[in-house]
Amino acid sequence: MSRHSTYILSSGIVYVMKMYVTSTFTGTDENKDEIEALCQAVSDAGFEDFSFIRDVEKYGVVFETQQEVWSSAWEELKACDALLVDVTVDPTGGRVVECGMAFAWCKPIFVIAKQGVKIRPLFGGVAERVILYDEISDITFQLKEYLKENKL
Numbered sequence: 206m207s208r209h210s211t212y213i214l215s216s217g218i219v220y221v222m223k224m225y226v227t228s229t230f231t232g233t234d235e236n237k238d239e240i241e242a243l244c245q246a247v248s249d250a251g252f253e254d255f256s257f258i259r260d261v262e263k264y265g266v267v268f269e270t271q272q273e274v275w276s277s278a279w280e281e282l283k284a285c286d287a288l289l290v291d292v293t294v295d296p297t298g299g300r301v302v303e304c305g306m307a308f309a310w311c312k313p314i315f316v317i318a319k320q321g322v323k324i325r326p327l328f329g330g331v332a333e334r335v336i337l338y339d340e341i342s343d344i345t346f347q348l349k350e351y352l353k354e355n356k357l
Contacts, residue, residue, distance in 0.1 A: 224252040224315075225282050227303050228291035230264075237264055243317075246341045247289060250348035257281055275302065282306050287313040287333075289344075293322050304331055315351075317344055 224247045228240055237259075244254040257278055258264060268274045282288065288307035290300050304327075307314050313333035318324055320337050329335060336347040 221253045222251075222286045223284070224254055225285040225288045225303070225307070225312075226254055226256045227258075227288065227300050229294040229296075229300075230258045232264070242341050243289070243291060243344070246344040247348065249345045251352055252287070252348065255281065255285055278303065279306055282312070283310055285312065287315065289315045289317060289348075290328070291317050292324055292328050293317070293319045295325070296328075301327070304328065307331075315348070 226240070226244050226247055228243055230236060230240070240256055240259060244256050244259065247254040261267070261277060261281060268277065282303065288303060290296070290304055292300065296304075304314060308331045314331050315334050315336060316324060316328045316332040317336045317338060320339050322337075324335060334347070334351055336344055338344050338347075
């Protein structure tokens with residue numbers, strides 16, 4: 206049995222909710238580990254995890270123009286069911302755009318930040334849920350609670 210949130214559609218097809226995960230990317234090994242840990246937390250909660258930086262850009266630059274980046278991100282986010290955005294480090298660009306895209310697609314947006322971080326009202330205004338955490342496992346717990354509360 207899958208540990209993901211699976212649904213059997215009327216067609217008999219099994220469906221797993223897919224979460225687009227976005228956070229600060231600095232290019233350091235420590236930062237890559239943080240991204241992997243966030244993705245693992247999402248997976249442990251029962252979602253299929255997706256990270257544009259990890260899965261498309263492979264932690265590097267693969268696009269020649271910003272238009273190509275955002276066109277690809279638009280399509281990837283369209284294919285996901287929800288967005289998890291880490292705003293622990295104040296977002297100034299990509300994560301703001303990704304939130305806007307998710308909002309335009311009417312996707313649930315989960316805003317996460319470490320305890321004590323002040324979250325800009327912009328993010329609270331689009332969030333399905335704000336999750337403050339001390340440990341990565343707190344994120345998994347809160348996402349599981351969301352799934353239970355919404356019978357997903």
